[in-house]
Amino acid sequence: MSRRNFLTAAAFAVAAIGLGGAARAADVVKLPCVCELSGAGAVSGTNYRDGAHIAVDEINAAGGILGKKIEMTDYDTQTDPMTSRALIQKVIDDGAYVIIGTVYSGSTAVNMLVAQKAGVPQFTGAEAPDITAKGNPYIFRTSSGAEKGVPALTAYFKDTVKAKKIAISWVNNDFGKGGHDVFLSEMKKAGIQVVADVPSEQGQVDFSADVSKIKQAGADAVFVYLNEEESARILKEAVKQGLKIPMVGEVTLTGQKVIDLAGGAAEGALAHVGLATSAPVPSIQAFAANFKKIYKRDTDHNGIKGYIAVWATKYVTEMIGKFDRKAFADKMHGLTLDVAKYPHMLLTTSWDKTGELSRESFMTEVKGGKQVITGTVPAN
Amino acid sequence: MSQFLQVVLSGLSTGSIYALAAVGFALVWQAAQTVNFAQGEFVMLPAFFALVAIHWFGWPLWAGFAFAMLASLAILGLAFKGLVVQPMMPDGGLPLVIATMAVSILLKESVKTFYGAEAQPFPSPLPDGTLQIGGAVISIRDLFDLLASLAVVGGLTLFLDRTRTGRQMQAAAQSPAVAEILGVDVARMTLYAFLVNAALAAFASFLVSPTYLAKFSNGESLGLVAFIAAIVGGFNRIRGALVGGLLVGVLDNLVATYVTQEYRAALPLVLLIAVILWRPQGLLGDAEGRTV
Numbered sequence: 001m002s003r004r005n006f007l008t009a010a011a012f013a014v015a016a017i018g019l020g021g022a023a024r025a026a027d028v029v030k031l032p033c034v035c036e037l038s039g040a041g042a043v044s045g046t047n048y049r050d051g052a053h054i055a056v057d058e059i060n061a062a063g064g065i066l067g068k069k070i071e072m073t074d075y076d077t078q079t080d081p082m083t084s085r086a087l088i089q090k091v092i093d094d095g096a097y098v099i100i101g102t103v104y105s106g107s108t109a110v111n112m113l114v115a116q117k118a119g120v121p122q123f124t125g126a127e128a129p130d131i132t133a134k135g136n137p138y139i140f141r142t143s144s145g146a147e148k149g150v151p152a153l154t155a156y157f158k159d160t161v162k163a164k165k166i167a168i169s170w171v172n173n174d175f176g177k178g179g180h181d182v183f184l185s186e187m188k189k190a191g192i193q194v195v196a197d198v199p200s201e202q203g204q205v206d207f208s209a210d211v212s213k214i215k216q217a218g219a220d221a222v223f224v225y226l227n228e229e230e231s232a233r234i235l236k237e238a239v240k241q242g243l244k245i246p247m248v249g250e251v252t253l254t255g256q257k258v259i260d261l262a263g264g265a266a267e268g269a270l271a272h273v274g275l276a277t278s279a280p281v282p283s284i285q286a287f288a289a290n291f292k293k294i295y296k297r298d299t300d301h302n303g304i305k306g307y308i309a310v311w312a313t314k315y316v317t318e319m320i321g322k323f324d325r326k327a328f329a330d331k332m333h334g335l336t337l338d339v340a341k342y343p344h345m346l347l348t349t350s351w352d353k354t355g356e357l358s359r360e361s362f363m364t365e366v367k368g369g370k371q372v373i374t375g376t377v378p379a380n
Numbered sequence: 381m382s383q384f385l386q387v388v389l390s391g392l393s394t395g396s397i398y399a400l401a402a403v404g405f406a407l408v409w410q411a412a413q414t415v416n417f418a419q420g421e422f423v424m425l426p427a428f429f430a431l432v433a434i435h436w437f438g439w440p441l442w443a444g445f446a447f448a449m450l451a452s453l454a455i456l457g458l459a460f461k462g463l464v465v466q467p468m469m470p471d472g473g474l475p476l477v478i479a480t481m482a483v484s485i486l487l488k489e490s491v492k493t494f495y496g497a498e499a500q501p502f503p504s505p506l507p508d509g510t511l512q513i514g515g516a517v518i519s520i521r522d523l524f525d526l527l528a529s530l531a532v533v534g535g536l537t538l539f540l541d542r543t544r545t546g547r548q549m550q551a552a553a554q555s556p557a558v559a560e561i562l563g564v565d566v567a568r569m570t571l572y573a574f575l576v577n578a579a580l581a582a583f584a585s586f587l588v589s590p591t592y593l594a595k596f597s598n599g600e601s602l603g604l605v606a607f608i609a610a611i612v613g614g615f616n617r618i619r620g621a622l623v624g625g626l627l628v629g630v631l632d633n634l635v636a637t638y639v640t641q642e643y644r645a646a647l648p649l650v651l652l653i654a655v656i657l658w659r660p661q662g663l664l665g666d667a668e669g670r671t672v
Contacts, residue, residue: 209636
C-alpha cells in the first residue's frame with residue numbers, strides 16, 4: 001500500500017470510529033449517578049446508586065426512554081462537597097440529561113447551584129430544609145425534607161410519650177442542622193422543654209459524653225437526628241450506659257443499615273420514615289426483595305429513593321415527549337405521579353413548585369431485629 | 381457526682397485503647413527512631429482480618445480473632461519491618477516517616493477496595509451487661525477494655541524490665557552499636573519490637589471495633605489521638621504512653637460533657653501545644669539530646 005493510500009484508509013477508519021461513537025451517543029441518554037460512595041455518606045450513597053441501577057436495568061430491558069437506552073456512570077463524591085461540585089460540572093460537560101444524586105445535604109447545597117446554572121434537572125436524596133427553599137427550579141427531592149418529616153413526630157412526643165422534657169442528639173452538618181432547627185421550633189410550639197441539645201461531628205465514633213449528658217438531663221425521650229453509622233454508635237452507647245428513655249428518630253434510626261450495625265442495641269428504637277422497605281405496600285416489598293436478590297443485602301430507604309428518581313425521569317420525559325431539560329423541570333412542578341398509573345413510583349408522589357416532595361409516610365419501630373411499621377402518616 | 385464518675389470511667393475505657401496504640405508509637409520510635417504514621421491503620425486493619433475469617437471462611441469468633449492476630453503479626457510486624465522499615469532505615473528517619481504515610485494510605489485504600497467503604501458490625505465476645513459503681517452505670521465491655529489494656533501494658537512493662545529478652549530489647553533501642561558489641565542480636569530485638577507493636581494494634585482493634593464499628597477510615601482519628609497521647613505522655617516511655625492515652629480519653633470526655641461538645645476535637649491539640657511548651661519531653665518522658 002502506498003503512503004497516500006495508507007493515510008486515506010486511516011482517515012476513513014478514524015472517521016468511521018468517530019461516526020460510530022456519535023451514533024452510539026445519539027442512541028443513549030445520560031443519567032449520571034453522582035453519589036457518596038465512600039466517606040461518611042457511603043451507606044446512603046451506595047444504596048441510592050444501587051437502587052438507581054435496578055431502575056436503569058428495568059427501563060433499558062423495556063426499551064429505554066423514548067427509544068433511547070439509559071447510560072448511567074457512577075461518580076464518587078467521597079462525601080466531600082467540593083468534590084461533588086466538580087463532579088456535577090464534569091457530568092454536565094459530558095452531556096447529562098438529568099443528574100441522579102447527591103444524597104448528603106452539605107454536598108447538594110453546594111453542587112445544585114452548578115446544575116441550576118446549566119439548567120440540568122437533579123434528583124437529590126438530601127433532606128435539609130433549605131435545599132428547596134432557595135428558588136432553584138431544577139432541584140427535586142426523592143424524600144420529604146426535614147420541615148415535613150420532623151413535624152410528623154410532634155404528635156408522637158406530645159400524645160404518645162407525653163413528654164414534658166426532651167433531649168436532642170444531632171449531627172452538626174447541613175442535614176442535622178436543618179432537622180435540629182425544625183425540631184426546636186416544633187417543640188416550642190408544642191410546649192415541650194428541650195433540656196439537652198447535644199451536637200456531634202459527622203463521623204464521630206465516641207458517644208459516651210453525648211449519652212451521659214442526655215442521661216443527666218432527665219429527659220422523657222431523646223430525638224436522634226444522626227446519619228446511619230453515628231445512629232448505630234449512639235444506640236450502642238445508650239445500652240452501655242443503661243439509658244432507658246425512648247430513642248426516637250427521623251428516617252435513619254430504624255433503617256436496615258443501622259439495625260445491622262447496632263445489632264441488639266437497635267431494639268425498641270422508633271422513627272418516622274418517609275419510605276420504608278418494610279411498608280405494607282406490595283410494590284415496595286417486591287422492590288426490597290428484588291434488591292436483596294441482586295445485591296445479596298437489604299437496602300434502606302435510600303435504595304428506593306434512587307429507584308424512583310430514575311423511573312420519575314422516564315415517566316416525565318415520556319409525558320413531555322422529548323429530551324428537553326427545561327420542559328422536564330417545568331413539568332415536574334406541581335406534578336403528581338399516581339401509583340395506579342405509574343406503578344414504579346411505588347407510592348403516589350407529588351412535587352410542589354419548589355421541588356419539595358409529598359407522599360404518605362410511616363411510623364416504625366425496631367422489633368426482633370427488623371423495622372416494623374406501627375402506623376401510617378398521611379401525605380402533608 | 382454519679383455523672384462525673386460515669387464520664388471518668390468511660391473516658392478511662394476509651395483512653396486505655398488510645399494507650400495501646402500510643403504504646404505502639406513509643407515501641408516503633410525506640411526500635412527504629414521513626415514515627416509510624418500508619419499506626420491508626422494498624423489498629424483498623426486487624427478487625428477486617430477477623431471479619432474475613434468469620435464471614436468469608438465461616439470460622440467461629442475466637443478462630444477469627446486468632447487468625448487476625450497471626451495475620452497482624454505477619455503483615456504489620458514481619459512484613460512491615462522487612463519490606464518497609466529495614467530497607468529504608470539507612471536513608472534516615474524522614475524517608476521512613478514518609479514511607480509510613482504511604483503505608484497508611486495503602487492499607488486504607490486496600491480495605492476500601494477489598495471489603496468496602498461502609499462501616500461493618502464487629503462482634504464482641506463480651507455480654508452487653510452493665511454494673512453499678514458509685515451510682516454510675518458502667519458497661520462490662522468498658523470495664524473489660526480498661527482492665528485488659530492496663531494488664532497488657534503492665535505485662536509489657538514487666539516483660540521489658542524483668543526479662544532477659546526485654547532488657548536486650550531496651551538495650552538495642554537505646555544504643556544499638558553498644559548492644560551489638562555486648563552480644564545482643566539487635567536485628568532480632570528490633571523485629572520483636574515490631575511484632576509486639578502489631579500484637580498491641582490487633583488487641584486494640586478487637587476492643588475498639590465492637591463499639592466504633594469496623595471501617596476503613598477508623599485509623600485517621602485514632603492514629604492522630606494516639607500520636608498526641610504518646611507525645612503528651614513521653615514518646616520514649618511505655619508508661620508515658622499509657623498515662624497520655626488515659627489522660628486524653630478522660631479529658632476529652634470531661635470537656636465534651638461539661639465545657640463544649642462542639643470543640644472537643646480541638647482538645648488533644650490544645651493539650652499537645654501545652655505539653656510541647658511546658659514539658660517537651662512529655663509528662664513521664666526523658667529529654668533526649670541529638671547532635672546535629
